[in-house]
Amino acid sequence: MDSIDLEVLKTCEQWLRAGRPCELVTVVKTWGSSPRPEGAMLAIAENAQVIGSVSGGCIEDDLIARIQTEGFTRTIPEIVTYGISADEAHRFGLPCGGTIQLAIEPLHSKSQISNLLAGLAAHKLLARELNLQTGAVTLRSAEAHESLRLSETQLVTIHGPRWRLLIIGAGQLSRFLANIAVGMDYQVTVCDPREEYREAWQLEGVQLVHDMPDDTVIAMQLDVRSAVVALTHDPKLDDMALMEALKSPAFYVGAIGSRSNNAKRRERLLELDLSAEQIARLHGPIGLYIGSKTPAEIAISILAEMTAIKNKVLISKENQIEFAKEAQQPVNTSSCQL
Template identity: 40%
Template structure:
């Protein structure tokens, strides 16, 4: 999360600074929309913007409506039909319809509700904002109420079609066991894709700041490190040491967790031996079957950089197409 896309914080800061502020949320889109449901745009009274709700098709119109909403304190549901020509100009194949919920801060979006959302996001906690699109009533939802939505960051309407839930999921995390050459390529790629990476390797010469700048490095034994890392449904685990003494203990811990992706480097033959060791260690077969090995999508990768691309692609597929 950066200041470039933290729309809730920007809206709260502007409001507390005495400026008007509004928060726009995408609640419905056409199939090729560049921004999914739940995407947000903060607008200030002097037309500053943080975030986005489209590739540029409708932002100008939303700003004009936001200024009106700041004046009367009432929410709005906006609907825009985007022509094929307008869509093509921002990189879409065709036009369609986009619906946007616009909430003035301090009006139908209470300051205390927005402040709670911002605070929980800052603590990397899952939080949801439920809005009755007819009345504008807002509720802040705990993680327990978002169980089915968190992993995929799936914002959307409740079954009644009246309440829209915007999901603010915790940041994605990645544990890489083995500070090897592939990891040096994977870590910066994963960071660009929105992951907070941690490199685990008791060999300090491998997991060094020179090889992994600005990265959390853990030199504990992998099973202890994995227990401390505590993988959850927003975590991927990648094992790259090619050394059973290091990979296997971390693998056992990762497979028993809710991590959405667990991948291990090695050939088909190497993985067969790994499976036998895990069975002998008492790991259930359904957990063993979760391992992506040989690791990554089969795109013919050969170099460390290409293998890292394949691994990140497999992680993305597991996250977005479970």
């Protein structure tokens, strides 16, 4: 599963190879509320074929209408702003006071789209520097902390997975979790030293390693853009890896299991010379309560919790339990979510 922006770039490459005129549209700045974040992309080709999104649909409709009536007339990039007036904001489906600024770039053979995709396929983090006065493009290595930058003469966009996810265990749940995470722009590594699990693993875009999980955690040098999820149910594999992960700056560390199993896990971690503060960082049972039962639903609940933590959204397990009670849904305390 590719991310939306990766699909946009791949489609642009196909259009360029076929000789079809096309433009790449990037959200470069927003004010107030906006449907799509900075860096979101859309591409449009002849016959008004569109992939990607920069708004709830109305801006896309306007871009399509202009292509249908005027064709492709730009020869250099242009910065366009929507939603300056209240009437225009309402027309384009922007929330009250919302304004969105777009860079519209005519693509050509020197736009570096193929080279960018080749770098992304090699899991590189790249900066694409677009000269707004000439349309020239250069690529360079980027740092994880870099973000989109716009000046009077240049637009710099960052491409590639800036978030990393280590999944311990190569089971069925790991497959769903990894597949969705790749679509969310995570660089995913699955670690499982058990040969019987590794032999059945096949998932494009995911690295599979067979070292011991704690060695893998150390080797990855986890940072604040890293997450670790332990899914084996085997303390011999999970506990040592969790110990190393909880000592790291990783923004999220979680482990599957029931409430009672996670209580026992915390007792074991205390014996591994971890502080109470470090153990308190462990998310377990893992995931938000959404009544999930299947592996796919559990994967969604895990990534929902990861996303909330990544976005600094305060969540409460207790509130989730109360919500389930009010909805007259049984709270399964032996599940992976609560």
